[in-house]
């Protein structure tokens with residue numbers, strides 16, 4: 001798999017595996033995390049050990065109660081997409097084809113407007129994009145976007161005292177799971193350029209770069 005690595009716990013919050021499965025996990029801001037619970041990054045790593053999003057869906061439904069601090073997770077593989085929220089127990093939802101954003105804010109909370117605004121902007125961007133390069137440029141612009149002076153409740157690229165966006169990754173996998181493109185900014189994408197890692201990722205996956 002190709003992913004960031006938490007050097008302390010050994011987990012990750014975003015990655016793609018050799019089967020073309022993409023998994024991302026965010027905090028879900030409900031309460032202070034309990035440090036005694038298992039790392040959510042390890043759970044994300046577990047999911048990246050599976051072959052399909054359908055298997056992720058089944059694994060998430062089977063998670064025990066009160067085993068993790070709250071999180072949101074998305075998994076997709078071109079054929080299936082699932083989104084889960086975990087607040088003492090999992091709620092797992094199959095997603096129809098479309099544009100979906102996930103943030104650390106609870107669905108229906110005031111800052112959840114950030115998620116809906118991002119979905120709307122990306123839908124508009126995709127409708128206007130003439131080719132894959134324009135899609136990637138549009139996603140880069142979305143990643144570096146500042147609203148409310150970087151306020152995490154409003155801004156995709158977050159800047160707050162002691163906390164904020166640390167890195168950004170764009171991963172594209174085609175529905176046939178034969179082509180991949182991956183770009184990564186190793187810092188806030190407003191100041192760190194996205195670098196193209198497609199070649200090494202495609203080799204790892206035995207996919208083609210596109």
Ligand SMILES: [Zn+2]
Pocket residue numbers: 144146150157158159165188189190191
């Ligand atoms: Zn920024």
